[in-house]
Amino acid sequence: MQAVERRPSGRLPLRPLVAALATLVIAATAAVALGPVSLPFGDVLLELIGRIPGMSVESDLTERQAAVLWELRVPRVALAGLVGALLSGAGAAYQGSFRNPLADPYLLGVAAGAGLGATLVIAGGITNPAMLTAAAFVGGVVAVVITYAAGRIGGGSPAVTLILAGVAVASFFTAVQTFVQQLSSDTVREVFAWILGRLTTVGWTEVWIVTPFAVVTGAVLVMHRRHLDVLAVGDEEASSLGMATRRVRLIIVLAATLGTAAAVSVSGLIG
Known part of the structure; x- marks a missing residue:
């Protein structure tokens, strides 16, 4: 009897997701429990569980300890998780889009643009954190827009041209920043x-700023994960299979760029 080959379904693998989620929960719980102010691990766990809707669990944390937990440590850990997820997702998206395993989230000049935007605000004497965040975000997006516009000039491979344009734009923005x-x-x-x-000075405001971008970026990248697999075989092959490679790459790059710009705007050039 001939064995029937099983083809992978379109669903995401369950076991790696569960393992990653469990690791994230353990690491996050340890991160909020450890610090200069000692917080009992068991009470921290009970306090976190007690905030879940429908769970009526109380901890023995004092009012001061609870304030340290919810006003300082939890927002920092939450933002660290969001920033890490955005940067790693954007890096994977760039690597798949450009078929370059060395591509990173800052490939198209996001970091240089955000750095220039932040530098202009700081040099202008503006101390409002919201203005700094907005300037960094706008600078990162503007840099990528210029990169994409420059990458469409001339012939050759669109992916290679876009990468070279990103290097040039990043160098120019860095020079202006200097x-x-x-x-x-x-x-x-x-x-x-x-x-x-x-991340030492962040609070819930930064978390709420980044969350919508994380949701949108994550949703777009997950929906286009199969397109990234097809792009891995090359633009010509992908086009022969009926994929609009330029449009798909633009959507993926735009989503990854918005996520990266949002992450960088609240955390600086982490990574």
Whole structure:
């Protein structure tokens, strides 16, 4: 009797997802329990479970300990998870779109654009964190828009041209950022503090800012995961299979870019 080959279904693999989710929960619980202020691990776990709708569990945390947990540690850990998810998802999307295993989330100039936007705001003496976040986000998006426009000029492979355009745009934006820093040398420390990345000063506001972008980016990338598999065989082969490669790549790159820009705008150039 001839064995029938089983083809993989379109569903996401369950076991790796469960294992990843369990690891994330354990790591997040440990992260919010550890720190300068000692929080009992068991009470932290009960406190977290008690916030789940329908769960009436109480912990023995004091009011001060609960404030440290919910106002300082939980938003930092939540934002760290969102930023990590956005950057890793964007990196995987870029690698699949451009068939380059060395591609990273900052490939198309997002980091350079965000850095320039933040530098302009800091050098201008604006101390409003919301303005800094907005400027970094706009700078990252503008850099990628310029990259994509430049990448459409000329012939050759669209993926290769786009990567080269990203390198050129990133170099230009970095040069402009350095020039601005030289003009405002008194703000160099603040600029480098932002560029190095930080999560120590974030709160729930930053979490709510990033969450919509994480949802949209994640949904778009998951819906296009099969398209990424097809792009892996090359543009010509993908086109012969009926895929509009330019449109699909544009959607994937746009989603990954928005997620990366949102992550960078609240955390700095982490990664």
